[in-house]
Every structure is written in structure tokens, then in C-alpha cells.
Amino acid sequence: MSVRLMFATAALCLGVVATPAHAKRGIGVINTGEELFEVAPFPTEVLADMTNDLKVGYKCSHLGVFWADVWTWDCQLVAVKGENSYTNLPEELRTKLSADPQYDYSHAKRGLWNHYGFWAALAAAAAFFGIGAVVGKKKSSGAAAA
Numbered sequence: 001m002s003v004r005l006m007f008a009t010a011a012l013c014l015g016v017v018a019t020p021a022h023a024k025r026g027i028g029v030i031n032t033g034e035e036l037f038e039v040a041p042f043p044t045e046v047l048a049d050m051t052n053d054l055k056v057g058y059k060c061s062h063l064g065v066f067w068a069d070v071w072t073w074d075c076q077l078v079a080v081k082g083e084n085s086y087t088n089l090p091e092e093l094r095t096k097l098s099a100d101p102q103y104d105y106s107h108a109k110r111g112l113w114n115h116y117g118f119w120a121a122l123a124a125a126a127a128f129f130g131i132g133a134v135v136g137k138k139k140s141s142g143a144a145a146a
Contacts (some may be wrong), residue, residue, distance in 0.1 A: 032062065
């Protein structure tokens, strides 16, 4: 069995086995929808009005490949509860929190695969096809010399 066929079979199996919780919306290989990222706990003066299990986070629209984000857009500050539930914040609280650098989007808790997985997969595919092209070129030049 060739390496390319094994790679294609593994990719197909990952796409078929994808659960709705991971894929959000879309087929297993390409997923879209909204994604929640926790940032930090609420400030103590705000927390008095809220329950303790809410955290400041971002709700973003996203496009992903193999559950790794390719592109995120339209990010809004929200109150996040777990990884699947959120509540919109009042405009004055959102303005106050967005002015604090502690709640900047760069502090969003994203997994390593979610943040860099697309680039790792792209580099692996480029290396895979690059090595295949070099090996194929060597075989064709070796056959021509014989």
C-alpha cells in the first residue's frame, strides 16, 4: 500500500469519525460556526452581580480544518459558561472590559492544535508532497539512465 493511499485513508477516517461536538457545524474535515474562547475571570466588582461559574471570553465565528482554526472573525466579548454556553454582556460592561489589556483577545485560551494546527498540517502536507516529488524525480531519472 502506498504512503499516499494510507494518508488519504487516515484523512477519510478522521472525517467520518468526527463527532458533532468537535466538528461544530460542517463535515468532519471542514467545520464552521461559532466558537467560544475563555479569557479570564470577571473582575471582583462585577462578579458580585453574576454567578461564579461565568468567565470573560470571546465568541467568534470561525472556519476550521480538522478542528484547527484557519480563520476567526467577528469576535465579541461575552460571559462564557463552559465551552458551549455564553451570555451577551451589556454594552457599558463590554466597553469597560475591552479597555483592560487583561481581557484582550490575545489572552484567549486556545489549544495548541486549535491555534497552530492548520499551519502544522499545511507544513506536513507540503513536506509530504515535496518528498514525494523528489523521490519520483529520482526514480524517473534512474529509469532513464538505465
